[in-house]
Amino acid sequence: MIGLMLTAVVIWGLGFLLPGTPPSPTRTWEQRVALMFFEGSLMLYIAVLLLSLLQLQGEWIAWLAAPVILVSMVKFWGRRGASLRMPSKLEDCSWGDGVALLALLVYSTCTFLLWNVHPDFIYHWGLKGWKFYAAGGIDFNFLSRPWNSGHLHPEYPNLLATLFGFSALLDGQFSLPAVVSWSSMIFLVTLISARGIIRQGYEWTWLSKVALAFISLCCCMFGVGYLQAGGADWLMACAVVAGVGALLRREAGPALDREVGVIAAFAAASKMEGMPLGLALIGVHLWRRLSSFEMLRAKSTLAATLGPMAVVLGLQQLAIRYFGLVSGPRTFVSPFEGLDRWVVIGTELMASFRITTWHGMAFCLFLVPGLLLMKRFRFASALLGVQLAFYIFIYLTSPDPEPMIRNSAPRLWFHLAPAAWLMTFLAIDQLARQTQPSSTEDLKS
Template identity: 30%
Template sequence: MIPEILAIVLATAIGVALALLLDHEGRGAIIVGEGMLLGIASCAAILFVFAIATITWSRSLLLAMAVLVGAIAWWFARHRVGQLRSTVHYSPASAIFDGITALGLLGYSLFSTMAPLWEFDYICNWGLKGKLFWEAHGIDWSFLQNAFHRAIHPDYPPLLPLSFDVLAVVRGDWNDRALGLLNVVFALALLLVVRRLAAEETGSDLAGAFAAAAMLAFAASPWIGLAESPLVAYGTMAILLLRVGDSRVNLAAVLLGLAASAKNEGLTLIVAVAVALVIAGRARLVPRLWPAIAIPLPWLVARLMRDIPTDLATGNVFSRVLAHVENPAPLLEALAHYPVGKPLYWLGIIAAFAILRSRLVSRERFALSAIVVQFAFYIGAYLSSPHDLDWHLRWSWERVVSHLTPTLTYVVIVQLMRAVGAQPADREVISEQSVSRSTPEGGIAAERV
């Protein structure tokens, strides 16, 4: 896996420069975490541009372009290198929680790279496209236009398949065991940001370490090789950064655009964030989210121009919604039937809301509104589903809930830590100022047919 690891290191080096340019407040681990996500996306974007320009992919071309982008970014970011130094005082007591997180992440990386990726949606969708693009040395438009099997979803955005291709192009071969490393990168990036951000917000390094440990299972998606992992990483990071200040709106918008390039749910997340900003009294920031639209736009246009079909919008969407609203029993039964995670976790969340209801509602209005609006979009998607609802929920419900639980967990944990007595940080959350198949083993047992 050495070529893949080198590719990730190179991508991170590029991404860190971009993070320094986009995030003027971030320090230490935050910049590194942001850099990992931006770097992978930058390399994938280079392949996308090559594909659109009908330039055949090659290792030398990708590396040359990546080095060029990195060199330019570092030239402009050269005065900000000091931001990479951490300014948080490290508490020795944090080592316990950091150890738990690091060990869990190591176990996750063992799991993610243990075998050729095995998920059905990897084999028939994300991994299949990545492999086809790799073999075609570009995007195989003809395959997408003529996709016969419903699981292929040719309309789904290409960030994850292209990220697989970055690793394959650097290796010069398709190694579907090493591709699980991307899951680890996405999880690590989010945890680095969570670790540092929570410490900054609470003024307690121990609280930061606890938050990262509590978030491990939510950042480390059990669906290896599926787009849940990048969607959670990009989407959650965008909300968390936007949540703490207006100054990071540019970076948050870029991350939102990348979430929308990872999975279609990312498109609704842009709307959810915009609505949440309005609800939180920060409507002035909404126009500044334009990069979130601009980044996925080339794919949406290409998809339209090449007549690539999409299934949720097929047929009479309105009549399907109407039928499901008139007879909600199948949806409600399915919602009640399929699990949303571990009961003890939800008991903790409910307890937190019972204890800190007013604090959570007033201080976390933005993040909680984004979660609620995005959740409403998911319900809307089920209402308009052309598939059998029981089947649709069975294979997606836990996964879509997993898109929202990382943000929910973070905001609840941070507010609980504040209530526990961690010193408030200099910077408050901006809203204060302005106004089961959730386990890897469960997933393996439930492998679909």
């Protein structure tokens, strides 16, 4: 566990050392803390990725030194921005925070006891993490072995496995309870992010407390019941909540550009599904900026939003090309192959919403089209809608969609459900208050 704690310190330290994002009047301290986590973990990942590409793995001093050098370089060329201002008093803490902490504690205990270890931790993320720990870096030679191409997804992004390997390296051993506890850490960042959105978005205090308590319990329930410890789905859920938080802010200026860019890059480094999510987030953000009739400085906006993701994807592509990392052959079919397939897929998808582990909570995704009609949630719900459409498109193009849906759909809903619930509570708040604050109108004024 010491390795996990030290890695968290390194990550937040890196995030703190980086030049701050431009000051934003609507950014809460929670959102700044979450952003620092995203920035720090990306710096660490990029540093380890670079070292491994240069075949310098095994040099643990280099592992530690590289991110610091990277940050120093960015700091040298970067400019000083907004600093982190933590609250001096905990006066706005409520029973909602208490329930959230309790849910986190319960989830962390179950995870530490290994009750809810994700099967993919054994078959994929944990196996890679252990190999990376043993090799002292991302082991591209192992990933490129022909017999791994069928099941190990060698070309997948490796942020989670890198975090596993790095914390195990600082621990001196690959301890399962310590490594799977990364899920608890990401759960914590998700809650911090959600709290930031709640604090800036709600006017009705009772509902804000219920919202935080509900989302934390919902994540705990699914995280325990559907065995989410050690899997990468937490990273996606965290990125979606943070992305929705950025799109719900009552501003769309340059301060948000880098924030959106970092969240998009974090999503792209987390999972394959994170790449369309990152692109959708950037696309929706740019659409929002354009619709606010604000003067866009195209060059700096594109650099800030697309830059971080381009770096992550570029380095990953370099590794894929250089080491020949390929999965086994995949076949796709046309989504318009036949109406029967649509019926079968629809039935299976409905069954995935109804599974007992969700206890009906996944149905909140059906509210997304309704949220599109409310001005305040238009952009954030568009992000969820695009990602949901992407998942359904993947099932429509799969030659054998039934087992695929059964195995993956419930946890794909987990990427979107916390953010969807958050927006639902915000919508209830708005309806109950009979007020129509609109982010777009605010932007125009």
